Amino acid sequence: MVADITGTPVICPEITDTVALGAALQAAWCHQGAELASLCERLVHLDNSSRAVPDPRASTPIGRSMPAIAVAWPSVISLPDPIV
Template structure:
């Protein structure tokens, strides 16, 4: 479904704790930026992230076009509702 919605291949990381890993890698990158004058996020992820190629999924073109149509409807409805929802918090 994600591959279809975003119209791109999707592959899962080996780690089941991808969210926590992403936060840790972002923190490492920020630290390197601040303390050592920078670091490549690509270099960091190349070193610490492993992908499970058996999970790689390609988008299904018929679904891609359906999701694109649905998204256009969403945008139209969002624009119609925007004036009614101004000031609602």
């Protein structure tokens, strides 16, 4: 559903309690002083079985607007390369 609404692929982390995961990442970042990207590489694992791609038949107004939004505010949103 999120993939259909946004028109972009979606994949979830293996840990579904993302609030706790975010808090743990921030605590580790503050405590260890490590780069956030390296912490995420080490601690965040994606659940490939949750991968969802947008269904073009379920296109929504916001999904059709995403390219225009990305052009208007590139620092706010970046779109992935199209799925081939």
